[in-house]
Structure formats: C-alpha cells, structure tokens
Amino acid sequence: MKPFLEVKNLTVSFPTEDGLVRASNDVSFTVARGETLAVVGESGSGKSVTSLAVMGLHSRRSANISGQAILHLPTGPMDTISATPEAVRKLRGKSMAMIFQDPMSALHPYYSIGDQIAEAWALYNKGSKADGIRRATEMLELVGIPEPGKRVREFPHQFSGGMRQRVMIAMALVNNPSLLIADEPTTALDVTVQSQILKLLKDMQKEFNMAVILITHDLGVVAEVADRVCVMYAGKIVEQAEINDIYYKPDHPYTIGLLNSIPRVDQLEGRRLQAIPGQPPSLISLPKGCAFRSRCSFSEQVPDNRCATEVPDLNEKLEGHFSRCHLTETQLTRARSLAGSK
Amino acid sequence: MLKYLARRLAATLMVITLVSMSVFLIFDVLPMDPARLTCGKGCSPAVIEANRHRLGLDVPVQVQYGRFVKGLFVDRQYGDGAAAFSCPAPAFGYSFNRHECVTTLIADALPVTFSLAIGAFFLWLLIGISLGVIAAKRQGKWQDKASTAFVLFGISLPTFISGILILLMALKFRLIDPIEMGRWVSPFESPIGWAKNFIFPWLTLALAFAATYTRFTRSNVLETSSEDYIRTARAKGLSEKVVLRKHILRAALAPILTIAGLDFAGLLGGAIITENIFNLPGLGRLSIRAVLNDYDLPVIVATTLLAATFVVVMNLLVDIAYAYIDPRVRVA
Incomplete structure (x- = not known):
C-alpha cells in the first residue's frame, strides 16, 4: 500500500529556561489511505507533539522541528516541515484535518455550529453563506446528529460532549480530507459515547477513504479501530x-x-x-x-x-x-x- | 428575554429612585442653608425667609422630594403672585445663583460633555485596542516593550498633569487660540471647528484611559490565543488574519465592552479636571462650580442624579449588548 503520509526522523524540541525539551525524538512512520495507525503512549510521550508538527500547528518561534513529514498529494509530494507556513496552511482542512481531545473547549463559544462548519467549507469551496449552512446541515446528518436542520443554528454550549465531538468530526471532514489526525478523540467522553464516536470515525474513514492517525493512551480504543500501532515512550x-x-x-x-x-x-x-x-x-x-x-x-x-x-x-x-x-x-x-x- | 428586560428595567428605575432620595437626604443634613446663600452679606432675615419659601425649602424634606419628582413630569411653579415663574418639565429645579432653570443649564452643558466623552471614547478604544493587539502579537519584541512603557506612562500620569502639559504644548505651538478656547461649536454647524475645539481634551482623556485598555487588551488577546478553539480555527486552515480578527478578537474584546460602557457612562457625568483645564462649559464644570462657589443645591442634585442615571442605564445597555455577543448569556 502506497503511504499517504510519510514521517521521517521527525524531531521536535522546545527550548526552555531549564534546557531543551526533546518532546519527539527521531520519529518515523507511514500511514496510507484507508488505513488507521494508532499512536499509543502515556502523557508526555510525544504523541500530540508529533501530530501537531505534521499539521504545522507548532509556533515556529517556540519549537525547533527537524525531519520530514511528506504528504503524497495528487499534485506531488510535499513536506509540511520545510514548506512555508502559508503553503502548509492551505493543506490544513483540505488535505489533512485534525480533531482534538476536549470537544468542550475546541469549538468557539460565540459562533453557531453551522457558522463554524460553513467557515471551514467556504475556505475551499465557492458558494453563498446559505450554501455553507446547507452543507453544514448535511455533514451534521452524516455524523448522526438528530434534527440537523434545527441544531445547525445552535451554539456549542447547547450540545453534549459526545455531540460536540460529532460536530468536530463533521467540521474536520467537511472538505473531504485525505488524512485525519484524531488526538485522543474519546478521552473526554463517557465510555458508551466513546464507542459510538469510534464507530463513527471508522464509518467516516470508509466513506471518505481517509488515512487516519489515532492518538490515544487507551489500548482498548486501539483494539477497536487500529490496523497498525506505534508505541511511543x-x-x-x-x-x-x-x-x-x-x-x-x-x-x-x-x-x-x-x-x-x-x-x-x-x-x-x-x-x-x-x-x-x-x-x-x-x-x-x-x-x-x-x-x-x-x-x-x-x-x-x-x-x-x-x-x-x-x-x-x-x-x-x-x-x-x-x-x-x-x-x-x-x-x-x-x-x-x-x-x-x- | 422580554421578561428579563422588564425585570432589569424595573431594577434600574429602583436604583435611580434610591440614588435621588439619598442625594436629597445628604443635602438636607448638611449644615448649610441655601436660602442664606441666595443673597449677600447684608441680607435681612425677612428676605432670607422669603427666598426660602420661593426655593421651596420651607417644607419638610419629603415634601421637597415629592415636588422635585412631580417637576420631572409637569411644569414647576416657583413663588407666588407677581414674582412667580415656572420651569417647563422636566424641571430639575431652579438655580437662584444663576437665575435659570437647572434644565436649561444642563441642556447647555450636556452637549459639551457628550462631545468630550464620545470623542475621547473612540480615541482611547482605537489607541488602546490597537496597541494591545500589537503588543500581544509581538510578545517580548520591542513593540511589546514600547507599549508597556506607554501603559506605565499613561497610568502613572494623572490627568491634571497630562492635561496641563498638553495644553501648554498646544499653546506654545499655537495649535489653540486661547481666546476661542472652550467656546462651544456645534458639530452640525462646523464639524472641523468642533473637532479642533475638542482634540486636545480628547487626547488628555484618551491618554489616561488608553493605557488601561492597552494592558487589558494585551492580556485578553494572549489568553484567548491559547484557547483550544483558536487551535481548532488554525487546524481548519484559516489564515492568521482571519484567526485574529474573527476568532481571537471576538472573544478577547467582549469583556472590554463591559468596562468601556461603564467608563463612557462615568465620563458622561462630567470630566471635572479635563473640563476645567480646557475651559469647557460641560457638566463637570457645572457641578464643581455649583459645589465650590455657591452651593447651588438644585444644580448639585440634578448633576449627581444625572451622572448616576448614566451609569445605571449604561450598565443595562451593556448587559443587553453582551447577550447579543455571547450566546451563552442569552439563554441564562
């Protein structure tokens, strides 16, 4: 299977007053479309730091990053570590998307769910605001939110944790990304909701034929969805x-x-x-x-x-x-x- | 929402009523006799008593208060017979020192104070917010340090120093005509003349307020920038410009609205020092003159009540505006 993402010798360190923190050290892995790679390890083992580096979400001022993270795009390979911030930004949302651990704080409290999804959609699609809201409603329906037509106008605080994580997934997938990085997507959720979200991720992966990197500390979660596993320490x-x-x-x-x-x-x-x-x-x-x-x-x-x-x-x-x-x-x-x- | 509004409106009215009562009581217990102050040294007791009657001070304080409240809604009569005269509603009283209805005095002073407050308000928001955002975005760089210096300077310099310094500079470089200074020019007749009249008082007030707003904006922007939902906004692929404008500032500036509204309302009650330095005939000068020179009770009551009303009403407006900005407040 030809990999979609190829991470080679990725090292991320943060200079601090106490010394250099080597958060991620010479990490290499690959993941192909349709495949789920689980990255497992305890807190501070470098899982999130590695994925944020792939997404280009570290501040270049505070992090020293070396190595490569090559996306094999239809237009040719592109290294997100050495590319300009602007070039990497244009990959985010479209070629690679990410969902985060705490859906309670990951959505903007002042904007409606529909506005937030439509905003992501409008970045890579032409259309009116109403088109964006229509697309947002479709996505909410796809991720299993009941009454999407009504809920699209509601605000994050009106949703439960599991529903918010579904919203996050809908938002991440609205532009049909080739790679989805899920950073502890179920950690903040109840156990029953956890397995619903995992199943949803699995279904979405089939639907969009995505490469998925699932970051977790929970081997039970890994067993449910992963094809391959990286253990980090x-x-x-x-x-x-x-x-x-x-x-x-x-x-x-x-x-x-x-x-x-x-x-x-x-x-x-x-x-x-x-x-x-x-x-x-x-x-x-x-x-x-x-x-x-x-x-x-x-x-x-x-x-x-x-x-x-x-x-x-x-x-x-x-x-x-x-x-x-x-x-x-x-x-x-x-x-x-x-x-x-x- | 309507129920909430009705409740808040009732509470606002209650506060204003209580403030007006307290003002009346305070002046009643002060060991000063306004009737005695109405005429000069050689005044006979008969004249004083006649004036006391004409001022309406010969009745108990609760009756005086009742007449005052009534005067807000219907024309108020003073004295009787040939010497009688009236102030049209809403009558805040009659100033025997200035020989004018208080409402007229306030109507003359209010546009000056309002012009001063509104101009300074926009100026300090513009300076404070831009400097705060720049300082936060360039954290630790020279821009940040320069803005910190500005904040220290602005906060530690009282307006009676900065105002005089600005006035001296303006006079030295002939930017103000000392004879024309403080003359009221309506913005509807001559917007430029109006702005020229107010630019230095605006700067004086804005300097003091902008410093606080710079510091507040900087810390709010930094705090909001580290929120999870800002990382989400970046992960979506939004440009830094959009992340800042739409996502960071929206959340960082909402709390600033609250203090800005109250600061503005406070200024509407009169900026005593700045108005005095720049010879502006606003509410601040009206009240300080009423207190210092001639103990002009009706004027003092009116300006105090007005200042309190501005604060209470603005508080209500800010709360309503906040509900539109923050959806979490709306449902609660």
Missing part, C-alpha cells in the same frame, strides 16, 4: 507493528507492561492488573542508553549492561514488526509468557 517510537502482533506478540517490555495493566477477557480470572513501576524520565535530561531501562524488569538479562550505555535501535525483528530493545527474541518470548502468567 519518552519521545521515541519503541515498538511498531500490526494490531494483532502488538496484542499477541508484544516485542518491547514497555508494550508488555502496558498490556498487563489493562483487563482482558481472554485471560485468567483473578489475575491482578500490573502497573508499570516508576515514572517516565525527564525529557530535558534523557538518560544514557534506553529511556525505559529504570522501569524495565528485564534489563539485567542483557549482557554487558548495554541497556545503560547504548540506545537500542528500532530493529525489525519479525517481518513488519519493529522494536527498540536489546533483548533477544527468545528472552522476549519468555518475558511475554512470564508477564501473562503472573
């Missing part, structure tokens, strides 16, 4: 694989830890959920060697103390399955079975 991708490989053959101790911390129906009753001990390292002073070492229960199995001295490469240990760990495949198999039986 301390600004780096530590594991990248097909969805089934991540769940059944996790190849990095961090991923194994994440999976052990969520309940699963296919595992023994009475098993206690295991938390990963410790805290992620400071992004200002990353430790030498593997960033996960201090929290990893297998690092002493690696000879010559390599985990403390040498940053592991992102190796393709199995086909299409990358992981950033010094452990051998045999050691990892043992780690997996050990973790599962505890």
Whole structure:
C-alpha cells in the first residue's frame, strides 16, 4: 500500500529556561489511505507533539522541528516541515484535518455550529453563506446528529460532549480530507459515547477513504479501530507493528507492561492488573542508553549492561514488526509468557 | 428575554429612585442653608425667609422630594403672585445663583460633555485596542516593550498633569487660540471647528484611559490565543488574519465592552479636571462650580442624579449588548 503520509526522523524540541525539551525524538512512520495507525503512549510521550508538527500547528518561534513529514498529494509530494507556513496552511482542512481531545473547549463559544462548519467549507469551496449552512446541515446528518436542520443554528454550549465531538468530526471532514489526525478523540467522553464516536470515525474513514492517525493512551480504543500501532515512550517510537502482533506478540517490555495493566477477557480470572513501576524520565535530561531501562524488569538479562550505555535501535525483528530493545527474541518470548502468567 | 428586560428595567428605575432620595437626604443634613446663600452679606432675615419659601425649602424634606419628582413630569411653579415663574418639565429645579432653570443649564452643558466623552471614547478604544493587539502579537519584541512603557506612562500620569502639559504644548505651538478656547461649536454647524475645539481634551482623556485598555487588551488577546478553539480555527486552515480578527478578537474584546460602557457612562457625568483645564462649559464644570462657589443645591442634585442615571442605564445597555455577543448569556 502506497503511504499517504510519510514521517521521517521527525524531531521536535522546545527550548526552555531549564534546557531543551526533546518532546519527539527521531520519529518515523507511514500511514496510507484507508488505513488507521494508532499512536499509543502515556502523557508526555510525544504523541500530540508529533501530530501537531505534521499539521504545522507548532509556533515556529517556540519549537525547533527537524525531519520530514511528506504528504503524497495528487499534485506531488510535499513536506509540511520545510514548506512555508502559508503553503502548509492551505493543506490544513483540505488535505489533512485534525480533531482534538476536549470537544468542550475546541469549538468557539460565540459562533453557531453551522457558522463554524460553513467557515471551514467556504475556505475551499465557492458558494453563498446559505450554501455553507446547507452543507453544514448535511455533514451534521452524516455524523448522526438528530434534527440537523434545527441544531445547525445552535451554539456549542447547547450540545453534549459526545455531540460536540460529532460536530468536530463533521467540521474536520467537511472538505473531504485525505488524512485525519484524531488526538485522543474519546478521552473526554463517557465510555458508551466513546464507542459510538469510534464507530463513527471508522464509518467516516470508509466513506471518505481517509488515512487516519489515532492518538490515544487507551489500548482498548486501539483494539477497536487500529490496523497498525506505534508505541511511543519518552519521545521515541519503541515498538511498531500490526494490531494483532502488538496484542499477541508484544516485542518491547514497555508494550508488555502496558498490556498487563489493562483487563482482558481472554485471560485468567483473578489475575491482578500490573502497573508499570516508576515514572517516565525527564525529557530535558534523557538518560544514557534506553529511556525505559529504570522501569524495565528485564534489563539485567542483557549482557554487558548495554541497556545503560547504548540506545537500542528500532530493529525489525519479525517481518513488519519493529522494536527498540536489546533483548533477544527468545528472552522476549519468555518475558511475554512470564508477564501473562503472573 | 422580554421578561428579563422588564425585570432589569424595573431594577434600574429602583436604583435611580434610591440614588435621588439619598442625594436629597445628604443635602438636607448638611449644615448649610441655601436660602442664606441666595443673597449677600447684608441680607435681612425677612428676605432670607422669603427666598426660602420661593426655593421651596420651607417644607419638610419629603415634601421637597415629592415636588422635585412631580417637576420631572409637569411644569414647576416657583413663588407666588407677581414674582412667580415656572420651569417647563422636566424641571430639575431652579438655580437662584444663576437665575435659570437647572434644565436649561444642563441642556447647555450636556452637549459639551457628550462631545468630550464620545470623542475621547473612540480615541482611547482605537489607541488602546490597537496597541494591545500589537503588543500581544509581538510578545517580548520591542513593540511589546514600547507599549508597556506607554501603559506605565499613561497610568502613572494623572490627568491634571497630562492635561496641563498638553495644553501648554498646544499653546506654545499655537495649535489653540486661547481666546476661542472652550467656546462651544456645534458639530452640525462646523464639524472641523468642533473637532479642533475638542482634540486636545480628547487626547488628555484618551491618554489616561488608553493605557488601561492597552494592558487589558494585551492580556485578553494572549489568553484567548491559547484557547483550544483558536487551535481548532488554525487546524481548519484559516489564515492568521482571519484567526485574529474573527476568532481571537471576538472573544478577547467582549469583556472590554463591559468596562468601556461603564467608563463612557462615568465620563458622561462630567470630566471635572479635563473640563476645567480646557475651559469647557460641560457638566463637570457645572457641578464643581455649583459645589465650590455657591452651593447651588438644585444644580448639585440634578448633576449627581444625572451622572448616576448614566451609569445605571449604561450598565443595562451593556448587559443587553453582551447577550447579543455571547450566546451563552442569552439563554441564562
């Protein structure tokens, strides 16, 4: 499958008074149209920072960005990192769109829903204000908002959280974008509403044949919709694989830890959920060697103390399955079975 | 909305009534005798008592108040017999020092004060908001620092200093004719003459107010810029210009409307210092003269009540306008 977005060695850092914060460190991934890539990791692992960099939404004054994020447009490839801000702006909404975590605060409180969607539509379409509102009504209907003709004139505070997220999706999709980045789209919502929104995203992806990047910290969400998964830790991708490989053959101790911390129906009753001990390292002073070492229960199995001295490469240990760990495949198999039986 | 309006209107009337009553009471308890002040040193007690009767001060304060309220709606008679005269409604009283109906005095002063207030208002909004927006957009750059300096300068300089400095400059560079200064020119007869008359008083007031508005606009724009919905606006693909004009300013300037309305209303009650410096015969000068020179009770009552009314009514107007700007207020 030819990728639509190709992110290569993307590094985003923020100079602060305390030092350089390396929020996203040498990140590479691809995503094709019709495919959903989940980017998983805890808070501060660099998921959002990476996607905002692709969208060109970091202030160029406060962020240092290097690497490439190439969109394979019908008109030819375009790197959103090196392109001018104006050129990237003209891709936003049309070629790539984004929805955000908190639908409560992501809509302008002073404008009606219809006005806000019509505004996005009018950027790339010719037509009157009434045409825009008509298009907004269609989009509201498409994302499953009842009585769209009436609600299009209402304001954000008159909508519930789930309905607002539907509005956000309608607004992001109004110009039929090729790539949709969904940054924790369900985190602020009730569990029942979460799965409705995920299903909606899935349906919309089919409808528009979009590439979707789903950013989340919730592996349950990932299981529902993703085709492939990138696991990020301390600004780096530590594991990248097909969805089934991540769940059944996790190849990095961090991923194994994440999976052990969520309940699963296919595992023994009475098993206690295991938390990963410790805290992620400071992004200002990353430790030498593997960033996960201090929290990893297998690092002493690696000879010559390599985990403390040498940053592991992102190796393709199995086909299409990358992981950033010094452990051998045999050691990892043992780690997996050990973790599962505890 | 109609019910809300009716409720607010009733409350506004109530406040105005209470203010007028308090004003009456305050002047009643002051150890001053307006009747004694109506004539010179060698006044006989008989004349004083006659004047007291003509002023309507020989009856209890509640009756005086009743007559005052009545005078607002029907013509008011003063004195009796051949010496009787009347002020047409709405009569705020009769000034025995100036020998005129208070309503006439106010009608002469109000256009001056209104001209001063409206010009200064637009000038300070223009300066304050533009500087505030520039400072926020160039945060940390020299533009921001320059505007901070302006804010400090404007806030720390009282109008009685800045006004005199501006007046001296204007006189030195012959921008004002000292003889013509302060003469009322109607904007309908000569807009340029009107503006020339008021430009320096406008600048004086605008300097003081613009500083506060610059600071307020700057912090509001910065705060709004970091809102999630502004990121959404950028993610849509809107240009920075549209994001600023339509999305940031709409939200950042709404709270400014509230204080701007009240500041404007406050000025309508009279800008005492500025009017005095520039010799403008407005409400501020009318009231300060009434207080300082001749304890002109009817004038003081009228100007105080008028100033309070402006504030209360403007408050109501601002609240109504706010409901149109912020849809969240509309339903509540």
